[in-house]
Amino acid sequence: MLKQVIVVRGDLDLPVGKLASQVAHASLEAALRADETRDAWRESGAEKIVVRCSDASSLSTLHGECDRLDIPCYLVRDAGHTVVEPGTATALGVGPAPEGVVDDVTGGVELV
């Protein structure tokens, strides 16, 4: 079973539309980096789970774990025209990858 988890920063209190666009950005860019699993994942329903982390530091730790485990991922840094400062890390797309591998990274993060 393949899945993708998108982690967003809960501490930024993003408005709903802004949060959704950051999640979409992370999801799309991570998926485009998953050449080996993308189509199989889409054909099996393209499961996407959105969870919330506490702050920039925890997002950065999760990003490092993805790199260490060689999981396709993408960290969104917002251009910052409106809601947050330029360059603010807002969301991380993890996978698509095998469920167990994704859970190794994101298993401890709260559900939105």
Place this chain on the structure above:
Amino acid sequence: MLKQVIVVRGDLDLPVGKLASQVAHASLEAALRADETRDAWRESGAEKIVVRCSDASSLSTLHGECDRLDIPCYLVRDAGHTVVEPGTATALGVGPAPEGVVDDVTGGVELV
């Protein structure tokens, strides 16, 4: 200027995480259908705007307009295991496509 608009149904009152995953699904699948504009759009910042429509009928009308204008698009029908009935249309990804073309379809829809 290229952009993508994702329209979600406001009347379903989806929880934030569910809404964000539906938006991500619509965004990704519409982008994967936009072979001619996807990379140029991503290189120019991959603008994604999330807006809300009133009900299933208005989402369906917007979907029809996309087809009529031959704009890359994707209508999400949720598998419905949890929050909504199976097959419920929840979100529509419009574009990436030239801004004016997207606005012709989505210009009258409320911002989330």
